[in-house]
Amino acid sequence: MGENIVLGILAHVDAGKTTLAEAILYRSGVIRRLGRVDRGDTALDTHALERARGITIFASGSVFPLGDMTATLLDTPGHVDFSSETERTLRVLDAAILVVSASEGVQAHTRTLWRLLALYRVPTVLFVTKMDFARETEANVMLGLRREFGDGCVDFSDADEEARAEAVAMRREDLLDKYLTQGSLDVEDTAQLVRQRLLFPCFFGSGLRVEGIDEFLAALPRILRPRIYPERFGARVFKIGRDPQGVRLTHMKITGGTLSVRDTVSAAGTEEKISQIRVYSGARFTSKETARAGEIVAVTGPESLKSGDGLGYEAQAEAPSLEPVMEYRICLPEGCDVRETLPKLKQLEEEDPLLRITWKSAVAEIHCELMGDIQAEILHALILDRFGIDTVIDSGSVLYKETISDTVEGVGHYEPLRHYAEVHLLLEPLPRGHGLVFQSSVSEDDLSRNWQRLILTHLAEKQHLGVLTGAPITDMRITLAAGRAHPKHTEGGDFRQATYRAVRQGLMQAQSVLLEPYLSFRIEVPPEQIGRAITDVRLRGGTFDPPEDAGGLTLLNGRAPATALNGYAAELAAYTGGRGRMSTAPAGYDLCRNAEEVIRRAAYSPTADTENTPDSVFCAHGAGFVVPWDRVSGAMHLPSCLHTEGEEIAVPYSHRNLKLDESELEAIMLREFGPIRRKTYTEKRTVDAGTAERETAARVRTDVWIVDGYNVIFAWDDLRTLAETDLEAARVRLADILANFAAFTQNEVILVFDAYRVAGNPGKHFDRGDVHVVYTKERELGDVYISRLLSEIGKNDRVRVVSSDGLIQLGAVRFGVLRMSAAEFEREVDAVDARIGEILSEMKKEKGETVGEALAARNAAPMQGSPADPQQ
DSSP states (O other), X not given: OOOEEEEEEEESTTSSHHHHHHHHHHHTTSOSSOOOGGGTOOSSOOSHHHHHHTSOOSOEEEEEEETTEEEEEEEOOOSGGGHHHHHHHHTTOSEEEEEEETTTBSOHHHHHHHHHHHHTTOOEEEEEEOGGGOSSOHHHHHHHHHHHHOTTEEESSOSOHHHHHHXXXXXXXXXXXXXXXXXXXXXXXXXXXXXXXXXXXXXXXXXXXXXXXXXXXXXXXXXXXXXXXXSSOEEEEEEEEEOTTOOEEEEEEEEESEEETXXXXXXXXXXXXXXXEEEEETTEEXXXXXXXXXXXXXXXXXXSOOTTOEEETOOOOXXXXXXXOEEEEEEOOTTOOHHHHHHHHHHHHHHSGGGOOEEETTTTXXXXXXXXXXXXXXXXHHHHHHHOOOOEEOOOEEOOEXXXXXXXXEEEEEOSTTOOEEEEEEEEEOOXXXXXXXXXXXXXXXXXXXXXXXXXXXXXXXXXXXXXXXXXXXXXXXXXXXXXXXXXXXXXXXXXXXXXXXXXXXXXXXXXXXXXXXXXEEEEEXXXXXXXXXXXXXXXXOEEOOOXXXXXXXXXXXXEEHHHHTTHHHXXXXXTTTOXXXXXXXXXXXXXXXXXXXXXXXXXXXXXXXXGOOOEEEEETTEEEEEOGGGSGXXXXXXXSOOOTTSOOOOOGGGTTOBOOHHHHHHHHXXXXXXXXXXXXXXXXXXXXXXXXXXXXXXXXXXXXXXXXXHHHXXXXXXXXXHHXXXXXXXXXHHHHHHHHHHHHTOEEEEEXXXXXXXXXXXXXXXXXXEEEEEOOXXXXXXXXXXXXXXXXXXXXXXXXXXXXXXXXXXXXXXXEEEEOHHHHHHHHHHHHXXXXXXXXXXXXXXXXXXXXXXXXXXXXXXTTOOOOOOO
């Protein structure tokens, strides 16, 4: 058996994708006769709903021989309502076949698929089908493909091999030189261009008439290459389904090593055994004992794995780029028990995680999120077919989202009798489209790793709701800033309660912002009607690029609220007499135009939503009691982690009212870095009493600068450029710069580099000039080391932390020391360099003064024009 390669086939709905897949399987010898979509007997549309409607709804695969390789062809849905199924499949593809209808050309969803293929870096070949119905020649179709997708599109059906070779060579400069020198290119050169997505071979034919299929299949092994997989085990879960008997199937691609029956796999800390391994071809499957790297298999046994899970060395998949923008209500028939029905509906959510089926207790309704009305019809049919429940899914409403515009600290405390957990979270806004990011800045010395992981799990497991309309939140970074457990009374569920309450309490304080879904649009109209189109877009709150000529029509690309474009396609066709057309694609979320009206209409009361309470629970006299969200901060057992200008800095209890004197600070420095070995340049000077007093005061005021090395390197342009080619040279250069700074200012400088990932590293401390250089030990983060050092020093205005890292700056605030960003420190260093330059310039004029004497004299005087002190 040859190597395995996974191919996906994608297209706009009704472009001829399933018919082409049928022709590929037929000419490969996998099926004996051609099925047809209109007869409902194709090999890959196996579900009754697919055959009844004539569209692909569920991704399905079939294995076929491709040269010396074994290929798996994954047929994906073409309708925009089932885009999430297609996107999940892209994660496991080695290459994709993008199908374009010759009669319709590049359509709206074709462009969306092209963007997704680029996002996931999937090598792509194009097949233009329905050439038997084409109104355009191959040459004109190729012009259209290049206009849409770029010059990487090259006609591989062209009999002129020399013209094709020249077009391929033009895709990379070194290959053009090779072609001009040798007159030809190797097959591997072409395959490499395809793999790098610099070349997109184009083929022509007809799936229905099986024209051009043999040539296409013969060319694929020459231009596509399977991946090289590691020896260690890895797998990517991309789909959850059930067979006709209701057995749960976990569809995955093996991305390394092998997987055998009775092997154990784990995800999210749960270990489960593989009972059976199946390889599907349409509705049929064969069982096997072991699956190799590159194969697509469905396994039975695991019950907790979900789409996107990475097994072995594979990491968890990132959030999908396409998400529903409509919310629908699922109405149950009379007498149907919600408690029994909801778990059944959750099975469908396992298969499509973006359904997000939820119970709205405030209105006693079941809601779900869908892409559109066609998906709603399919969902109704699935519920009826699988569970025998005849639901009613009402017309959808826009799915709004909420975010925040300021940084707040959210706190949650959960302490009924014999329970205990406290959580402090930092909620920060992120740019549009970044979703939710969860992280921790807490040292394991303060809260154990297991508790921290549990809190982050609780943050990710729930769809947190905003406080304006109860819509889901997005575009925030939520950082675990502090937490406390009780050695005897804390249980896992305690941190769930504290975490949920902390999120909600933070949202109640924040300046919340309502967001609505936006669409990118492409409008084509006759030139004489472009003015009307522009006016319409402006009235709908949209923005657009300058109009472009598009072969007799005028093209307008832009972005507008989804609600504003509802129904506009029909209006456009009407006023252009059918000559105008519009296509749209999801374009994320942005500010809601009529936020006040939407909030008023929602009539949502965040304090009345008992399932998402912002209040905390404390314990006194053996009984728990509730503290309202707006009074809970003063009752917390841990100090605040957020400091705003004008407020007293909150520091840990052990450091409150604690300020080290000079001898204590010097003792910590001596223990951590050894004796100070600073050179003395002023031994031979004779000074008057006033100068001696000033210099004595300067020595007493020696400051300590703690510098986050990598943060500074990648914040300063010169060092960042140097680090891109030689990171060690950048580290040495920074140490030399700081040595000059330390020698001139007579301050202590500690330069910290994070060596967390260096295996077996015990940590290293050494001096370079007047700089103490620290490399942290294995599994010790730089910010953890800095925080530990600060916690020992405590509140002290002689200590400054240099970093633009928000978590390190937050730590500086908590411990009561000064902080300075990398950019501010660069200006400080530049000012010192300027002073050194002035001294050297004066020394050229004034003979007889040593460098040390000049420096000492300058240090005794206040610095002119230096940046202001960093803020506390």
